[in-house]
Amino acid sequence: MNTAAQRRGSDLARQIVVLSAVSFMLIAAVIGAGAFGNSAVQDQQGGALNTDGSYLAPAGPAFSIWSIIYLGLISYAIWQALPSQRTSPRQRALGWLVALTMTLNGLWLVAARFGTLFLTVVVIALLLAALGWTFRVAVSTREPRGGVVDSVLIDAVTGLHLGWVTLATVANTAAWLTTIVPKEWENAADAIGIAVLIVVALIGLAIAWRSSWRLTPALALAWGLSWLAVERFTGEPQSAPIGVTALIVAAVVLLPPVIVNVLRLIRPSVD
Template sequence: MATSRANDILRQIAVISAFCFMIIGDMVGIGAFGGTPIQDAVGGAFDPDASYLTPATEAFSIWSAIYLGLLGYTIWQALPAQRERLRQRALGWWIALTMVLNGLWLVTVQFAGIWATVVVLVALLVALCITYVKVIRTREPGAGFWDGLLIDATTGLHLGWATLATVANLGAALTVTVPASWESAADVLGVIVVAAVAVIGVALAAWSHWRIAPGLAIGWGLSWLAVARLTGDLQSTPIAVAAIIATVIVVSVPVIARVLDRVRGDDAPQSA
């Protein structure tokens, strides 16, 4: 019993420490300590006008919602009532890992090459996928509103955004790596990638019993990708149109499916 209690307290401390690291990494990443702002780092590779797959700068405001959710989770999981809960034991360490990798990516932007940022972001995406599987599969009697908001919805938003961010990061890395002649195929490749993101978004929603949060995050990023390709210096009508269609699909499909499930009286979990 004493060992279990000690492990639970250690997990709670680890989550708090991971959140603090993430915030420090964020401050480093945005240049708060004298570094280079993200859009100007690694030669401006992350600027919306540098890659056909990078959304407009406004898209990144979604981090405010994700960080707020992670802050809420960090405080909530530290409460004594949460210490020995099954879901906290199953998910706490994994959520902490996602926050560490989140902060590490922001540090990597400042101090490593662009392909290093791809590696870290892929690791974050894998960790979020594993975490979300555990979120879906680890159910517990008495789980209610705060579980749905601070675990299910926050992890879903984080996963959805990381999915799109990985595509954008890879696109930026390829843009500064491949020959300039490849730009002639940008429209076709961009449409294919956006279509693949839409398929992934719908598949993720279907697997998770039509949870909405991942699709909202993906749709948010796709909508701003469309804005960037219609109004920025690097314009592409085909990619913009594909992004608009994909946005409608990834957002509307889970919503419609959940409504239909409710009409049919489906007993599947209905968390966010």
């Protein structure tokens, strides 16, 4: 088989794998939502993944961002399967990576349903790493972009996914640690929570800087942090210091990319 034929076969295989990955992710999401009579994700693992599972869990409405992320990933899977996208250099660079993130997304739901809480931490850490890698390739690749659709379904959707999973990894890890650390550690919960949120701020700023101040990761991260603050002010366990810190971190993460992008609109030469 010649090289051109091998490349065509690889392109078709990539498109099929992406469609298979999004199908797996959606099936896992439906099961995770409790659609078939099983308990929903927040009720699994003894309720550790619920909004009261730790001091760093966001309020329930925060998770509505998954609807946007899933819609974007479904749209991407359909778009990349078009014949016009089969030999796209961007798809060749990113299709397999996006498929990996969707597969890990679904595997997290499987781990939450059938595995242990520690296993969910392992899977979400792998998902975060895969998303960071995918987003880095997406914003740094030199292959020509396919216009607005390309930018939205690859850069923007991956950015939202990355931003949200950054905070979800923190919440997931905090939920696991809450179940294994001594009860006395709760006395230091405010200090620990504030320290973790400062690290989140640094991570959010690093993502923005390394991606030339892309906005979508910051939007997703600030969204989650805002709902984390709401839960700490109004839910259980309550913590005004963590709530205030979460709001400050949300602003710290969001404002720099907003300012840079506004300046770019005013002065297109701004880097």
